[in-house]
Each structure stands twice: as C-alpha cells, then as structure tokens.
Amino acid sequence: xxxxxxxxxxxxxxxxxxxxxxxxxxxxxxxxxxxxxxxxxxxxxxxxxxxxxxxxxxxxxxxxxxxxxxxxxxxxxxxxxxxxxxxxxxxxxxxxxxxxxxxxxxxxxxxxxxxxxxxxxxxxxxxxxxxxxxxxxxxxxxxxxxxxxxxxxxxxxxxxxxxxxxxxxxxxxxxxxxxxxxxxxxxxxxxxxxxxxxxxxxxxxxxxxxxxxxxxxxxxxxxxxxxxxxxxxxxxxxxxxxxxxxxxxxxxxxxxxxxxxxxxxxxxxxxxxxxxxxxxxxxxxxxxxxxxxxxxxxxxxxxxxxxxxxxxxxxxxxxxxxxxxxxxxxxxxxxxxxxxxxxxxxxxxxxxxxxxxxxxxxxxxxxxxxxxxxxxxxxxxxxxxxxxxxxxxxxxxxxxxxxxxxxxxxxxxxxxxxxxxxxxxxxx
Numbered sequence: 001x002x003x004x005x006x007x008x009x010x011x012x013x014x015x016x017x018x019x020x021x022x023x024x025x026x027x028x029x030x031x032x033x034x035x036x037x038x039x040x041x042x043x044x045x046x047x048x049x050x051x052x053x054x055x056x057x058x059x060x061x062x063x064x065x066x067x068x069x070x071x072x073x074x075x076x077x078x079x080x081x082x083x084x085x086x087x088x089x090x091x092x093x094x095x096x097x098x099x100x101x102x103x104x105x106x107x108x109x110x111x112x113x114x115x116x117x118x119x120x121x122x123x124x125x126x127x128x129x130x131x132x133x134x135x136x137x138x139x140x141x142x143x144x145x146x147x148x149x150x151x152x153x154x155x156x157x158x159x160x161x162x163x164x165x166x167x168x169x170x171x172x173x174x175x176x177x178x179x180x181x182x183x184x185x186x187x188x189x190x191x192x193x194x195x196x197x198x199x200x201x202x203x204x205x206x207x208x209x210x211x212x213x214x215x216x217x218x219x220x221x222x223x224x225x226x227x228x229x230x231x232x233x234x235x236x237x238x239x240x241x242x243x244x245x246x247x248x249x250x251x252x253x254x255x256x257x258x259x260x261x262x263x264x265x266x267x268x269x270x271x272x273x274x275x276x277x278x279x280x281x282x283x284x285x286x287x288x289x290x291x292x293x294x295x296x297x298x299x300x301x302x303x304x305x306x307x308x309x310x311x312x313x314x315x316x317x318x319x320x321x322x323x324x325x326x327x328x329x330x331x332x333x334x335x336x337x338x339x340x341x342x343x344x345x346x347x348x349x350x351x352x353x354x355x356x357x358x359x360x361x362x363x364x365x366x367x368x369x370x371x372x373x374x375x376x377x378x379x380x381x382x383x384x385x386x387x388x389x390x391x392x393x394x395x396x397x398x399x400x401x402x403x404x405x406x407x408x409x410x411x412x413x414x415x416x417x418x419x420x421x422x423x424x425x426x427x428x
Contacts, residue, residue, distance in 0.1 A: 039089075039090075039093075039095065041093075042089075042090070042091075042092070042093030042095075043093050043095050044093075045093050046092055046093030046094055046095075047093075050098075050118050051118065051119040051120075052116055052117065052118055052119065052381070053116075053117060053118075053119045053122055053140055054114055054115075054116050054140065054141055054142070054143045054144070055114060055115045055116075055117065055122070055125065055126070055138050055139070055140055055141070056112060056113070056114050056138070056139055056140075056141045057113045057114070057115065057129060057133075057136055057137070057138055057401065058136060058137040058138075058139070059113070059136065059401050059402065060133065060135035060136050060137075060401075061135075063133065063135075063401055063402065063403045064403065065132070065133075065403070066177065066403070067177040067193075067194065067396040067397060067400040067403075068177070068396065069132040069133065069396075069400070070132065070395075070396035070399065070400035070401070071392045071393055071395075071396035072131070072132055072392075073128050073129060073131070073132045073133075073396075074217075074297075074299070074392040074395045074396060075297055075392050076124075076127075076128035076131065077100065077124075077125070077128060077217070077219075077299075078219050078297050078299070078392075079124065080097070080098060080100075080121055080124065080218070080219060081097060081219035081221070082097070084096075084097075084221070096218070096383075097218040097219050097221060097300075098118055098121070098218065099216055099217060099218035099300075099383070100115060100116065100117050100121070100125070100216070100217055100218070101115070101116035101117075101214055101215070101216055101381045102114075102115055102116075102214075102215040102216075102217065102399050103115070103116060103144075103212065103213065103214050103215070104202075104212075104213040104399070105144050105210070105211070105212055105213075106202035106203075106205055106210065106211045106212075106213075107147075107205065107209065107210045107211075108205045108206050108207035108208060108209050108210075111199060111202050111203070112144070113401065114141075114144065115129075116143075116381055126138050133401055136401065145378075145379045148210070148308060150379070152308065152371070152372075152375050153368070153371050153372070153375075155311075156310060156311065157308055157309065157310055157311065158308075158309065158311050158314045158371075159306055159307060159308045159309075159345070159371050159374070159375060160306075160307045160316070160319060160345050160371075161212075161304070161305050161306035161307060161344065161345055161371075161374050161375075161378075162304075162305065162339045162340060162343055162344020162345060162374065163302060163303065163304050163305075163339070163340045163343040163344065163384050163385060163386070164303040164304075164305070164326065164337045164338065164339060164340065165337070165338060165339075165340045165386050165388060166335050166336070166337065166338075166388045167330070167335055167336045167337070167338050168334070168335045168336075169225075169228050169229075169232065170225040170228060170388050170389040170390075171225055171226070171228045171229030171232055171290050171293060171294055172232075172286075172289070172290065172293070172334045172335040173289050173290070173292070173293035173334055173335055173391070173393075173394060174329040174330065174331075174334065174335045174336060174337070174394055174397070175328070175329045175330065175331050175334070175397075176393045176394055176396075176397045177194055177393070177396060177397045177400075178393075180192040180193070180194050193402055193403045194328070194329070194397050194398070195398075195400065195402050196402075197324075197325045197328055198325040198326075199402060201318075201321040201322060201324075201325045204318075204321070205318075206313050206315075207313075208309055208310035208312070208313045209307075209308075209309040209310075209313055209314075209315070209318070210306075210307070210308040210309065211305070211306070211307050211308075211322065212305070212306045212308070212378060213303070213304075213305050214303070214304040214305070214306075214378055214381070215301065215302070215303055215395070215398065215399050216301065216302040216303075216304070216381070216383060216384060216387075217299040217300070217301050217302075217390075217395065218299060218300050219297075219298075219299055219300075220298040220299055220300045220389055225294065225298060225389040226294045226298075229290045229291070229293065229294040230294075232286075232290060233287050233290055233291070236279065236283050236286065236287060237279075237287070282333055285333065286333055286334065289334055293391055293393075293394075294391075296391035296392050296393055297391060297392050298389045298390065298391050299389065299390055299391070299392075299395060300387045300388075300389060301387060301388055301389065301390040301395065302383065302384030302386075302387045302388070303337070303384070303398075304374075304377070304378055304384060305322065306374065306375065306378055307319060307322065323339075329397065329398065340385060340386055342385055342386070343374075343384070343385040343386070344370070344374070345367065345370045345371050345374055346367070346370060347359055347363055347367045348360050348363060348366075349361045349362045349363030349364075349366050349367075350362060350366075
C-alpha cells in the first residue's frame, strides 16, 4: 500500500530540511544581505555628498548651426566617463557613472535652458558648450525649483507628469535631426528645427502654468545595446548563431566520439540567409538605421516631464500637445516614445481592471502619492525608473539650442553679444 503525500506534507518536509541544514545556507544569506545593505548605504552617502551647480545657458541672437553642433557637444560630455575601480564602489560608494541633468523649463512667459551638473564637472561642461556655441552665455544661477513650493501638490497647485521610455529596443533609433531637413531647401530654409513644435507648445502656456523637462544622461559602460542591434540585424538577414553546447553536452559528445561507429554532429538550425537585394525596402532601411545608430557613442538616458499649474488654470488638454511634441520623433518601423506605466501619475488604484471597481481601490491616495513621488524625484534629480540608450545624434535631436528658424517669442535670446576687452587695455 503506497503512501500518499499532500502538498502541505511536501512543504513541511522542505522546511525541516532547511532547518536541519541551516549552517549551509544561513551564512550565505547573511553575507549577501550585509553586502546589499552596505552597498546601499555607501551609494546613498556618495550621492548625498555630491555638490551640484545649476548653469543657465542663454541663447545668442542667431544660431545658424544645425543640431550637429550639439552632437559634438555630447561627444565631449562622454569624456566624463571614468573606469570604475573596486575602491570606487566599495570605499567611495560610486556604483555608477556620474550623470548630468539637462533641463528645459517653461513658465507662462518664456523658455529657459539649464544644465545641472556635479560641481567637479563644471569646467568640462562649460568648455564643451562654448566650443559649439561660442556666442552663448553661461552663468551659475539659483535652482529654478525654488520658484515653487516644495510641498506639491497642494491646495494652490496641482501637477501631472511621468517618465518616457522607448517603444522598441534601444538599438532602434528615433527620428533624428537629419530627417527633419527638407530635400529642396538651401541653408536655413532647408532646416526644420526638431524643437520648433515643442517650443510652440511651451510658448502657449498661460501665467501660472509651468512645464519642466528633464533629460538625465551618463556615458554607457557596456555594449549590450550594440549586441542587441546585431541580433536584430542577424534575424532580419536570416543569420542564426550556432547552438552553443554547455559543459555537460560537450562531455557527452566527447564520450560518444570515442565509441566506434558513432558520429557526433552538433544540431544546427537551418535558415535562409538573405542578401540585401532580397530584403524589402523597409527591412533595408531598418538595417541601415540600426547600423548607423550603434556606430555612435551611447549614453544611458532618461526623460522626465512635469506639468505644474495653479488649480484655477490647470489644463489637462495641454498634456496632449506636450506628448504630441514628442510623437514627431517616432516612426512606425523604428522607434518612438511612450509613457512608462510604472512611472507616471496614473489615477488608477489596485484592481482597476476588475469589473465594477471603477478606478480601483485606494485610487485617490495612490494618485496623490504618485504625484508627490514624481515631484520629489525631479527636484532631487534622481535617476529614472527605466533608462534607455541614446547615441549623440538622438540626444542632439531632443536637446539643443534652438536655431534661428525657431521664431517662438517665448524663446528669449541675448540682445547683444558681450565682447572681450582689448588686450592692449591698461590694467593700472
């Protein structure tokens, strides 16, 4: 007569075994837990000790350069990358590369451009901005977040916002500034500034309305996105990687090879290898775009946007114009932006998808908590929940100083260029 075991009996036996052999697993758990806690402590200590400065960039009267100039600026910013040694992590607490916060701030009257940087990188940042925009003015200013209360949302102000992520893998590029050029134009007439639509949307803000755009960037430290691009290209071309055998499989193959009459052939996947001539036009364009994208320097990137307004002028309809300004960078066969469902001010509660629950349980309290969390992450310049990789061309497309073709009155420009004193000017 057999003995029947229930699921409960299985659990009890497992617990008894764990209790009996605690000396094998408990030290491992304690070491890993201590390592995690100590690493978190060092990381928070390092980030709290960083000194930040806010630099405002004032736009010169005429910028005739294309966003290509900003692309060179970002290439210079990649010089912030430093190899991470063991001591950097477990003594100083630097577990990742330092990053910059590039910010565009619009309030009912104008648009301002800022770069928030650790003070140790100030000279590097300023030199690369001046190298491409020599007529611009850079000055240290008080952080603009001080213009609004720190307890948002409150009785006077409400807010909405979130973080953007890509619709596809990082290797797929968005529409970049070369694609915004008209084929038949000449000079400035040929260029369509990718920021024109965003500048017009931000320029329509009323007094009491504010939009904060935050682009967080740091040099990427691995080539995962490049390998990802190669995998996508190989799949389109019909290439397949040979099946890799693990150590056990190789051992079995070796033993079988010693037996007379046995022929060991590693299993192969058959696939039709296509040439570029046999690919559709769309497939060819995807391959070219991915190859061009992964050939340039990459940055781990994140985008956070916040709309803040007095409750008497708060306009949810403006959000469509704001999101629509980012839709222009999308293409159906490549990449685009979407809101990260885990990092925006959703008004849904728990079990919102269950019928007859309305917006779900605790929707109001969760809605308020999400707004507070988003606002605090912005003002503290915390890293985004989900980052993606952008190359210098993509960054230059979404963040550059507006060219002369952007006529929006909300974009203030320097009225007169500051001149350097003559070298013959007496100093005494």
